[in-house]
Amino acid sequence: MSNTKAYRSTKSWLYSILFLTFLTLNFNTVSAQDVEVGQKLFKQNCATCHRIDDKKLTGPGLAGVEERVPSKEWLYEWIKDSPGKIASGDAYANKIFNEYKKSAMSQFQFLSNEDIDNILHYINNPPPHHHLKMEMKLLVRRRKITQYYGLLFYSLFLQ
């Protein structure tokens, strides 16, 4: 009798683990995709002048840029047409333009707001974190569930 009970509770325990795995996996897949799209766009268009940490190249390091600039809308406008933003007399645009000795940033009118969101997503999720997620996906594919939970714990609580 009690054997059946124990069996049932083990079974429901297993189901809840499976369910949690499914949830976290789904979550990881969606954001990993955006990060990858953003990374590609960044490498093609921005990496010659910008890093995603706080070190300067031709332009400022872009870590934490969303908190520095006036608004999200400002970022869209700046990235699509920075000379236009400077010419409009915008205070922040002119401040950074002068700080960087008036070196001009290219215009990216072909980028959509969604493209820019993906680039920002990549900037906000620098590679170590991203690699961790990929590694977790691999572990699940290889059914190394214990290690997967170890890494999940690490990424949730120790970062």
Ligand code: HEC
């Ligand atoms: C040719 C070099 C160059 C390229 C390519 C370039 N930038 Fe810039 N960027 C600059 C410079 C220089 C500045 C500083 C302002 C100025 O001088 O116009 C800047 C400033 C910025 C700022 C404001 C940063 C801050 O700290 O407020 C953002 C955001 C930005 N760039 C995003 C991008 C993105 C996204 C891309 C790619 C789609 C890109 N840049 C491509 C040169 C570049």
